[in-house]
Amino acid sequence: MDNKKTSGKNFSRRQFLKASGAASAVLGSAGLGFFGYQAGKDPESYTGQENFEGANQTFNRKRFAVDQPTYRKTGPTSRPDARTEVIFYRRGTFMQQWKDETGIKSLEPLLQKFYEKHPEALELDLYNMKEIFPKQMADYRKYRKQFILSEAWSNAMGAVSPPRIDKPPEISDFPSSRRTGKPLEPVELKSPEKTSRLIKKISHELGSTLVGIAKLNPDWVYKYPMHGRGFKPDEPIEVPKHWKYAVVVGAPMSWDPLYANPNYGTSYDAYSRSCIIAFRVTSFIKQLGYAARPHYPGSSYDLMVPPILVDAGLGEQGRHSVVITPELGCNIRPSIITTNIPLKPDKPIDFGVQDFCKTCKICAENCPSGAITMGDKEEIRGYSRYRLNVEKCNNFWNSNLGNLGCRICIAVCPYTRKSNWLHKTALNVTVNDPTGISEKVLTGMQKHFYPGPDPQKYYIPSLGGENASYRKPPWWLRTEDFIE
Amino acid sequence: MHFFNSGLFWFIEGIFTCLVVIGLKIWMEDKGIPMPIWKWLLLGLWVLFFGFTIAFVTTSLGENEPTAAKIGGIIFGLISLITGFGLWRLLLLRRKK
Numbered sequence: 001m002d003n004k005k006t007s008g009k010n011f012s013r014r015q016f017l018k019a020s021g022a023a024s025a026v027l028g029s030a031g032l033g034f035f036g037y038q039a040g041k042d043p044e045s046y047t048g049q050e051n052f053e054g055a056n057q058t059f060n061r062k063r064f065a066v067d068q069p070t071y072r073k074t075g076p077t078s079r080p081d082a083r084t085e086v087i088f089y090r091r092g093t094f095m096q097q098w099k100d101e102t103g104i105k106s107l108e109p110l111l112q113k114f115y116e117k118h119p120e121a122l123e124l125d126l127y128n129m130k131e132i133f134p135k136q137m138a139d140y141r142k143y144r145k146q147f148i149l150s151e152a153w154s155n156a157m158g159a160v161s162p163p164r165i166d167k168p169p170e171i172s173d174f175p176s177s178r179r180t181g182k183p184l185e186p187v188e189l190k191s192p193e194k195t196s197r198l199i200k201k202i203s204h205e206l207g208s209t210l211v212g213i214a215k216l217n218p219d220w221v222y223k224y225p226m227h228g229r230g231f232k233p234d235e236p237i238e239v240p241k242h243w244k245y246a247v248v249v250g251a252p253m254s255w256d257p258l259y260a261n262p263n264y265g266t267s268y269d270a271y272s273r274s275c276i277i278a279f280r281v282t283s284f285i286k287q288l289g290y291a292a293r294p295h296y297p298g299s300s301y302d303l304m305v306p307p308i309l310v311d312a313g314l315g316e317q318g319r320h321s322v323v324i325t326p327e328l329g330c331n332i333r334p335s336i337i338t339t340n341i342p343l344k345p346d347k348p349i350d351f352g353v354q355d356f357c358k359t360c361k362i363c364a365e366n367c368p369s370g371a372i373t374m375g376d377k378e379e380i381r382g383y384s385r386y387r388l389n390v391e392k393c394n395n396f397w398n399s400n401l402g403n404l405g406c407r408i409c410i411a412v413c414p415y416t417r418k419s420n421w422l423h424k425t426a427l428n429v430t431v432n433d434p435t436g437i438s439e440k441v442l443t444g445m446q447k448h449f450y451p452g453p454d455p456q457k458y459y460i461p462s463l464g465g466e467n468a469s470y471r472k473p474p475w476w477l478r479t480e481d482f483i484e
Numbered sequence: 485m486h487f488f489n490s491g492l493f494w495f496i497e498g499i500f501t502c503l504v505v506i507g508l509k510i511w512m513e514d515k516g517i518p519m520p521i522w523k524w525l526l527l528g529l530w531v532l533f534f535g536f537t538i539a540f541v542t543t544s545l546g547e548n549e550p551t552a553a554k555i556g557g558i559i560f561g562l563i564s565l566i567t568g569f570g571l572w573r574l575l576l577l578r579r580k581k
Contacts, residue, residue, distance in 0.1 A: 014510050021507010028500035029538055031493065036539035038488035040546020256548075422543050449544075449552040471548065 045418040047328055048209030048252040084114040094125050148187060149198075152287035156206060159283035160276050162300070165293065167230045169240040169302075173293040173338075175286035186289030192344040199247060199281070199343065206280040207273055208249035209332070210325060212312030215345045216246045216338060219381075221303045229302055237302060242291040242340035246303075248312045249277045250334035253407075255418055256474035258331055261411045262368075262458055263402030264473040270333035271297040278335035290341035297333060305334055307383075313346035316353035320363040320372050320409035321388040324353050326427060329416030330409070351431045352439070353415075357386070360443045363409040368458040368465075369396035372409060399460055401467060408458065411470045414446045517579050530571050534564045 039045065043053030084090055090111070099106035104115050104122065115122040144151075165172045175184040189195050196213055203211040218239045225231035251273035252258075257265040278294035285292035295301040306323045309315055314332075315325035322330040326349075364372040371393035377384045397406040410416055417423035429438045452470045459465025475481065487493055508527075512519050537560040544553035 014514065017503075018507045018511050018514075020503045021505075021511065024500035024503035024507065028497055028504065029535070031488070031497055031500070032535050032538045033542045035488040035493060035497075036542030037546040038486050039539070040543040040548075042486060042489055042546075044489065418547065420543060420547070422540065449555050450549060451551060 039420040039422070042420065045420040046255045047419045048331075049254055052254065083110060090114075091125065091128070095129055098126075098129065148288070152284050153202060153205065155287055156202070156280040156284035159279045162275070162279055162296070163282055163286075163294065165228070165230050165300075169230065169243070169291075169293055172230050173240070173242060173291040175289060175291070184286070184289040186341075189288075189342060192342040195342060196344045199285070199341070202284055203247065203249050203277065203281050206249075206284070207251065207277045208281075209251050210249070210314055210327060212248045212309065212314040213343050213345050214246045214248065214308050214311035214313075216243050216303075217307070217311060219383075220307050222301070225302060226299060229300065231302075240338075243293075243338040244340050245338070245343045245345065246308045246312065247281060247285075247337040247339060247343070248309055248314055248334055249281055249337070250274050250309075250314075250332045251277065252328045252331040253333065253410075255331070256471075257477060258407065258416075259411050259471040260469045260473040260477065261407040262397065262400050262405065263467060263469050264477050265405070265407050265411070266403040267297070267333060267405055267407070268403075270331075274333045274335045278337055281337050285337065285339050285341050288341065290339055292337050292339040292341070294335060294337050296335040301336075303336065303338075305336060308336055309334055310348055311345075313349045316350065317385060318353055318363070318413065318415075319357040319361065319386045320367075320413065321386060322410060322413075324413065324415045326351055326415075326431070327419070330413050331416050355436060356414075356430070356439055356443075359440065360414065360446075362412050362414060362443070362446060366408055366412045366452050366455055366470075367393075368406070368408065368455040369393055371396070396459075399463060400458075401460055406458075408452075408455075408470060412450075412452055414443065512575075515579070517575055519575075523575055526571060526574070530564075530567055533560075533567070537561055537564050 043050050043055035046053045046055075080086070082089055083093075093111060094107070097107045097111070104112050107115070163172075176182060177184055199213070200211045216239075221237055221239045221243070223236055225233065225237050227233060231237055251270045253265060253267065253270040257269075259265075275294075275296040278296045282292040282294045293302075295303055295305070306317050306321065309323040309325075309332075310317055314334075315323040318324045318330065320330070323332070323334075324330050325332055361374060364374045369389075369392040371389040371391075373387050373389075376386075378387050380387060393406070397404060400406065415427070417426075426442055430442055433439065453466075453468040456464060457466040457468035460467060509519065537557070540560060541553045541557040544550070544556060
């Protein structure tokens with residue numbers, strides 16, 4: 001009897017475990033499917049653009065939606081007077097107009113009326129001006145040193161417009177005091193290693209997706225200048241002595257529009273970020289008392305950018321002449337800051353791009369204008385590299401609709417992939433395989449798995465094309481869905 | 485970070501995997517199929533490849549790359565089917581009747 005019971009119990013437990021195993025196999029496989037789908041569309045995979053994909057707005061507001069806002073109307077309403085009720089505005093006026101001898105009579109009638117009505121505000125504003133402000137100024141001089149970095153960082157954050165570059169570098173690049181106009185003394189730095197670490201962290205804080213530091217090779221500086229950079233137009237550039245190092249910063253273009261090139265993508269989303277980062281880093285370095293000059297898109301440069309990215313260890317120059325980075329592929333729009341702040345340069349990297357580009361040729365095959373060579377490297381200005389026919393390239397991207405430009409070579413490059421498990425694995429396998437077999441397999445897969453239209457179709461209809469894009473535009477750029 | 489990309493999701497996947505292994509072990513015992521270590525290893529490799537196939541297809545769909553999902557699904561799916569069939573035959577070797 002007991003044996004039967006035990007055996008019955010065992011049987012049911014075994015059956016249960018078998019059923020659980022089968023159910024788990026189904027659920028586990030389904031979970032893997034959901035994981036894959038999520039990995040494919042996860043905002044976290046849009047390297048350098050994560051926050052523009054709404055990655056942080058994750059709270060389910062619909063569950064908490066109400067018909068009325070949670071503030072309550074309790075009486076007759078009135079709108080605020082910005083001149084008196086906004087403290088930042090009022091304080092400025094008050095400090096300019098207040099005179100001890102005449103009291104509020106020295107103030108404009110509007111403020112007089114306000115203070116008559118609000119004596120407690122006058123008392124506090126006076127305390128601010130007479131007690132807090134002078135003490136703060138005294139302590140600022142005494143203790144400022146402790147906050148040099150945070151002050152420089154804060155001011156750099158506000159530097160969103162280009163610094164004036166209307167004089168030669170020997171004048172424009174050097175910092176001067178905002179108050180006195182005198183040259184700023186450089187702060188004493190502990191070591192180039194520490195400063196490099198600081199500049200890199202600050203550059204990331206200021207919005208840069210990638211940062212690298214190179215010793216500036218004078219070969220990359222233009223022989224004659226562009227307009228509007230403070231040089232005499234017809235005189236050759238003599239490389240300034242204080243252009244010792246180049247800090248490279250940059251940001252990627254929005255990923256989904258990038259794949260919908262040539263018509264839907266734009267360089268300006270990354271250009272604008274790249275510029276602002278460069279202005280900010282320039283401001284930061286200058287506030288430490290060192291010389292700095294930004295070189296930024298679209299055409300404010302005194303030097304060639306791609307080889308400096310290579311020197312700074314951010315990537316390698318590909319067949320299409322664009323620099324390929326491990327994190328963003330070619331989807332980076334860089335700016336350079338030339339400076340004399342003592343830094344420790346990064347080393348260049350070799351992660352197999354030269355071998356890869358020799359056989360891949362996807363960019364050349366997909367280039368509508370034929371600007372990218374299918375041939376070998378040539379010697380250009382003393383360096384071996386692939387020749388790009390810039391006239392053909394320029395002619396094509398000037399013919400396009402949408403946002404002008406092309407960017408097809410960037411979109412089709414196998415390295416230009418979002419950061420999910422699939423592409424990260426492919427990259428790690430390729431860069432760690434010394435045999436080159438995985439490179440060939442993955443290039444073949446790229447050609448067959450991710451095909452684009454016939455390059456002729458990228459042209460406008462008048463030039464025999466169909467206004468085609470490499471991929472469909474994202475939903476938010478489909479005009480037909482929103483505009484009649 | 486969404487649930488299906490989170491640590492919690494992989495924790496739950498781990499529990500499912502344990503349950504699958506336990507259930508499979510009991511099922512094999514009941515069917516009289518011997519499971520030496522090399523069979524478990526082969527089975528593990530096949531499961532990894534099968535999982536890769538599912539994740540490849542769905543990731544490609546999530547990335548808006550239907551061609552990659554289709555071609556990858558067909559190629560990797562066929563490889564999974566054929567090797568799965570072969571593995572099944574191999575597992576049944578020396579089955580106690």
